[in-house]
Amino acid sequence: MKGYISVFRLRVLSGLQYRTAAGAGILTNFFWGAISIMVLEAFYASSGLAQPISLEETAAYIWLRQSLLMLVVLWLRDGEIAQSIVTGQVSYELTRPYTLYSYWFAKSLAYRLAAGALRFWPILLAARLLPAPYRLQLPPDTMTAVLFFWSMTLSMLITVALAMIMYATIFTTMTPAGSVALFAGISDFLAGGIVPLPLMPAWVQALAYRLPFYTTQDVPFRIYSGHLPYPLALESIMAQVMWLGATLVLGQFLLTRALGRISVQGG
Amino acid sequence: MIIVEDVSKTYRIAHRPSGWRAALTSLIHRSYAHIQALDHVSFSVNRGEILGYVGPNGAGKSTTIKIMTGILVPDGGCCRVMGYIPWKHRVDYVQHIGVVFGQRSQLWWDVPVIDSYELLSDIYRMSSTASRRTLEQLTQMLDLSSLLHIPVRQLSLGQRMRCELAASLLHNPSVLFLDEPTIGLDAVSKLRVRQFIKTINEETGVTVILTTHDMNDIEALAHRIMLLGRGQLLYDGSIADLKRSYKTIQTITVQFENGPASFETIPHTTIAQSSSGRAQLSVDTTRISVSDVINQLSGSLKLTDVYVESPSIESIMVQLYEEHDI
Amino acid sequence: MRLYSKYLAITLKAHLQYPGSFFLLTISQTLFPLSMLVGVHGLFLRFGRLGDWTFPEVALCFGVIHLVFGLSECFSRGFDSFSLLVRNGEFDRLLVRPQSTVVQVLGSRFEFNRIGRLLQGLLVLGWALLNADVAWSVAKGVTVALMIISGYCLFTGFFILQATMSFWTIQGLEVGNILVDGGRELAQYPLSIYKDWVVRFFTWIIPLGSINYLPLLFLLDRSEGVALGHMLSPLVGVLFLIPCLLVWQLGVKHYQSTGS
Numbered sequence: 001m002k003g004y005i006s007v008f009r010l011r012v013l014s015g016l017q018y019r020t021a022a023g024a025g026i027l028t029n030f031f032w033g034a035i036s037i038m039v040l041e042a043f044y045a046s047s048g049l050a051q052p053i054s055l056e057e058t059a060a061y062i063w064l065r066q067s068l069l070m071l072v073v074l075w076l077r078d079g080e081i082a083q084s085i086v087t088g089q090v091s092y093e094l095t096r097p098y099t100l101y102s103y104w105f106a107k108s109l110a111y112r113l114a115a116g117a118l119r120f121w122p123i124l125l126a127a128r129l130l131p132a133p134y135r136l137q138l139p140p141d142t143m144t145a146v147l148f149f150w151s152m153t154l155s156m157l158i159t160v161a162l163a164m165i166m167y168a169t170i171f172t173t174m175t176p177a178g179s180v181a182l183f184a185g186i187s188d189f190l191a192g193g194i195v196p197l198p199l200m201p202a203w204v205q206a207l208a209y210r211l212p213f214y215t216t217q218d219v220p221f222r223i224y225s226g227h228l229p230y231p232l233a234l235e236s237i238m239a240q241v242m243w244l245g246a247t248l249v250l251g252q253f254l255l256t257r258a259l260g261r262i263s264v265q266g267g
Numbered sequence: 268m269i270i271v272e273d274v275s276k277t278y279r280i281a282h283r284p285s286g287w288r289a290a291l292t293s294l295i296h297r298s299y300a301h302i303q304a305l306d307h308v309s310f311s312v313n314r315g316e317i318l319g320y321v322g323p324n325g326a327g328k329s330t331t332i333k334i335m336t337g338i339l340v341p342d343g344g345c346c347r348v349m350g351y352i353p354w355k356h357r358v359d360y361v362q363h364i365g366v367v368f369g370q371r372s373q374l375w376w377d378v379p380v381i382d383s384y385e386l387l388s389d390i391y392r393m394s395s396t397a398s399r400r401t402l403e404q405l406t407q408m409l410d411l412s413s414l415l416h417i418p419v420r421q422l423s424l425g426q427r428m429r430c431e432l433a434a435s436l437l438h439n440p441s442v443l444f445l446d447e448p449t450i451g452l453d454a455v456s457k458l459r460v461r462q463f464i465k466t467i468n469e470e471t472g473v474t475v476i477l478t479t480h481d482m483n484d485i486e487a488l489a490h491r492i493m494l495l496g497r498g499q500l501l502y503d504g505s506i507a508d509l510k511r512s513y514k515t516i517q518t519i520t521v522q523f524e525n526g527p528a529s530f531e532t533i534p535h536t537t538i539a540q541s542s543s544g545r546a547q548l549s550v551d552t553t554r555i556s557v558s559d560v561i562n563q564l565s566g567s568l569k570l571t572d573v574y575v576e577s578p579s580i581e582s583i584m585v586q587l588y589e590e591h592d593i
Numbered sequence: 594m595r596l597y598s599k600y601l602a603i604t605l606k607a608h609l610q611y612p613g614s615f616f617l618l619t620i621s622q623t624l625f626p627l628s629m630l631v632g633v634h635g636l637f638l639r640f641g642r643l644g645d646w647t648f649p650e651v652a653l654c655f656g657v658i659h660l661v662f663g664l665s666e667c668f669s670r671g672f673d674s675f676s677l678l679v680r681n682g683e684f685d686r687l688l689v690r691p692q693s694t695v696v697q698v699l700g701s702r703f704e705f706n707r708i709g710r711l712l713q714g715l716l717v718l719g720w721a722l723l724n725a726d727v728a729w730s731v732a733k734g735v736t737v738a739l740m741i742i743s744g745y746c747l748f749t750g751f752f753i754l755q756a757t758m759s760f761w762t763i764q765g766l767e768v769g770n771i772l773v774d775g776g777r778e779l780a781q782y783p784l785s786i787y788k789d790w791v792v793r794f795f796t797w798i799i800p801l802g803s804i805n806y807l808p809l810l811f812l813l814d815r816s817e818g819v820a821l822g823h824m825l826s827p828l829v830g831v832l833f834l835i836p837c838l839l840v841w842q843l844g845v846k847h848y849q850s851t852g853s
Contacts, residue, residue, distance in 0.1 A: 028771045035779050035787070039643075040636075042786040047640040178617035185624025195632040199639055204631070278851070338688045340849045354849055362691040373686055377607035389599050390690050390697075418610070 319489030425456025600700030656718030661744025663711030743830030
């Protein structure tokens, strides 16, 4: 355990060094969020009908996504891991006294936390100061906030578990950019990262709610605004726990199999 | 050919301390360290010379090369190569030079070597007849004919280095900069590369600036050697002179039949190594002759073998580094 | 130009050495814009329209943006990925060759797999042009061509600015993303749906509006004031390259005085 913690620490520290990148990233994410809400505002204004999710709830959804982006998107790839697979360096990792899955998991998690820790609060803070309907609403009560916190933690873990599955596919494709683009292209949409899922047509929702991706964004961001009220929220969190288990098992299985193939070939 | 006068260069490097607190403070305030890479360096190189440029890592060798090739602008001083100021007349100037960075390839990784050559001859604006003729010569000289149609990624390091050399000579440059051309090569490949550099220098009269950590490269090739340490020129002269000035210390290795051996009595001689039946002595030949030492030794011991050697260029370098504390 | 085409040829040859990976990348490159399109379409299904705009009209903006972005990523990728060239020291190599740095950086990399995004943009644009309410004329045909050329120039300009930044900080990429990704995201929709200050900024400071929104008004005969102005507005995108190249020259100067 101590080893994983020190890997984690090192990663977080090196992530903290890039302040220019962080500053720029914050601006980009903020800008992107503002644009998305402006577009949706224009859409909402075009239709007099009541919508399944209010503009204020959608705004909160988008601000949360933009500020916590680093924790929940799959296109954020750990270049070192991908590179070590393609170059075959990974076979050296096998000579070290740790399980590769746990090591990579700790590393990816740290990378995301380091990138995320610097970025989330300035965006949230700024979003709190905006005028309505852009303003970020607070959760309706403490209970919701607590539920959101746990749901968000689970989201982050599921995201890393999904990323591990993605890394395992690099052993087959040998094209990190391809694997990532393939995974991220599908997952971000199905997670509700491009347009909140409640606004999507029925067939998209039917598909999305059968796959694990929605538990990384749709669930926590809707719990926050109270759009998923108390009993439903708990149900969704249970779904998250289930999907976390499933993705952990699958990722470990795929990685073990991929590594098995390497040592047979002699890397 | 090349005149470097009073050239200086300072770098500013962000200072990154370790630890949590430091990482957090560096988010707000970042401190910088200034490093003087070159400190008023002057020298000149004649046409057709092979200049060996040596010094420990970080001595400023590659900074000098970068200035001479027009990549960097110095803070002060002046550099002229063939009448050009490298960084001012970059495009015109680099037409006349070839550069090999031993650690980096200039060939396109995934395509056959010949494709890279064709693209390079376009980059250097050569007529197709001229480039074909040079390529033929180089192919013959470097024995490349079997390599030309192989993708670069499949070449061995030695084969690749030969292709790199040819690539930097395609446009008939007058000056060739070689930055560690033998790095990582096996013994045979090193010999071939050296032989080739020698041949090309003799046949075309190209001026060669060579940096390397391998003193055998220097010994085999360089007419002249320049030692750089901490941004300053510490030695500039021929290898022969360098050797002569260090020839005053000779090493005598003796083997003798077992017995009580004591060497302390011989003046101006230090024991470098001694074990039963074998000893190595350094002799200061300005104070005592080698034959005197051997005479004294044979007086007290029954010698079975005696071997006298002059210091290698490698050990002279080590000595030079130590003397200058670099 | 001849040299540029040689660079193209050699890169294409290299890419084709790995057909599997090339194929995978091409496919995966279409996914992101495709999911955006599905998202926009879904929003139109729910809300009916976006202000004054119908789906084909928005699709026209969308198609143009993704087409030109694909073109720039394909043919100006050298600048987009320039920070790599600085970091691994390859830029030194370009400086010891007797050609302009711009040509060499352009030639240093092409991303042919972006053909996925490019084709998709082209298809959407084609569909939109047929389905939007446009009374066609020669002038309008010229305008469409101008939109594409100017869009390519504009994004290439963004890439050059982004590349220039990496002379100062190796983390330059993210800063440029504001312009590149943010701009792309923004210009998928007609500018008029945004707040006034956004419209003004992206018309006068960063001329994003000039590559699809302003000429779109001309295509739909909705332009106010001088129609010719709207028709020729894409030329601004081409002119945008000039300051970008000047800044680039400054960046090279800076690199030469500090080293990497």
